[in-house]
Amino acid sequence: MIFGNKGRERFLEAVAGFETAVRERDTDRAEHAFQELHRHFQGAKAQETERAARRLAALLPEIPPGPRGTVAVIVGACVERGADPAACAPHIFDGLADTLAGVREFCERWAATGGGELPDPEGEQDPGLFDRVGPEAALAWLTLP
Template sequence: MIFGRKGRERFLEAVAGFETAVRERDGQRSQQAMQEIQQHYGDAADGEFVQAGPRLAALLADVPPGPRGLVAVLTGACVERGADAAVCAPHIFDGLGENLTAAGEFCERWAASGGGELPDPDGDALDEAMVERVGEDAAVAWCTLPQWEMASVAMLSHGAVRARLGERRARLLSALRPVQEASEHDFKCLFHALLVLDDEPLVVLHRPTGTGYAMRMSGLGDNFQLHTLLAGVLVGGGHVPGDAPSAQEVAVCRDAPGQVPTTGSFNLVTPGGEWVWNEGTPSDIPVVDGVRLLVLDPPPYQRGWPAGRFFPRMTGDLVLERVLDEPETRRWLERCAPAK
């Protein structure tokens, strides 16, 4: 999120001017103040972002739909520079919910008015022909959805925000799925972020050795990240044989920056024997008797990928709580289909 660089203290002055213009419903002054916010963003100090984030978030409901997505992006940028995500997130998610509903209407109206390939969802796609075909609100919602995705991921990168989602998570996923199904644009970042699990119990069975492990996972954006952390805990911890990932490979999957090459140690499968794809998320792992149950088989072929985090600003964790005893492991394995 990079904006123009000019001035310094004037960033908060521009935010104050934008607040006044929005509350007075002065469109011309609002636009001018927004330009000044963008102009002075680059030289603002972290303390200014801490103040600006909640102030911009609180204005979202009063900003017209067109520029509202940009204000959401700016709020997300402030959160990335230190603003309180827990304070900003409710305003962002309110806007996201409205936007997803209207984007769903866009997809329905597009199909009903002749269909064809949906336009790329970005601001440059908005034109008179689109507005005439689906209506202004639906068109604006579709074209600004990437902005809402960006802002929402900035919020969801914080565990405190995810912990407070509650039933809102299911409502947002329910509104997102029809948009995904209707278009080639999967909005994968938003989808994965909404599926992230925290403080989630996980039973892992290593079939070749007949051993089992009670674990707990948090903040994992995809199963590539989970796979590397599993290898770090189990192989690196001396619990199962194999080539352990390096300390750096594990670190970048937790909280260290960057990516490094790694090689898979297992084949992740469900208790029923279906593969749990690395491209998916830990939410794909089935729940059995109240806990997610994962089986590790030998890899059918060597597979490598860049170890790291799908969400670079989201801290990931996988903790081994205890090694299961033989009777408990056997009871879990008896619930699993034989290896395919």
């Protein structure tokens, strides 16, 4: 290609698109941008993953609970490739603390509504789960893995 994409930071472009979509609460664009994150991660240079990790970690509080865990895993992958863990850890730990508090609430509500064997968070769920324990507690339980 005469006018190739040399020098383009496609992973950071995907991060920017994801940030915009999340902040605008545009589900379709966020899903597309999320796919772009995965698509361009492997080809990202060290300076891209360093900057991306900080930006994605800072964005975590704005991401809904289900996808939040997956984005945290992407941040972790950036750290594995050299991004500064100290810059990302506070956001990751805040999210973990919120999830664990939700899991505690789930367990308390589960016991208060009859108990029984806890559902497999990675298995097929009873449609009544959200009604039984509440949507936030159910999402925390399902996000746990």
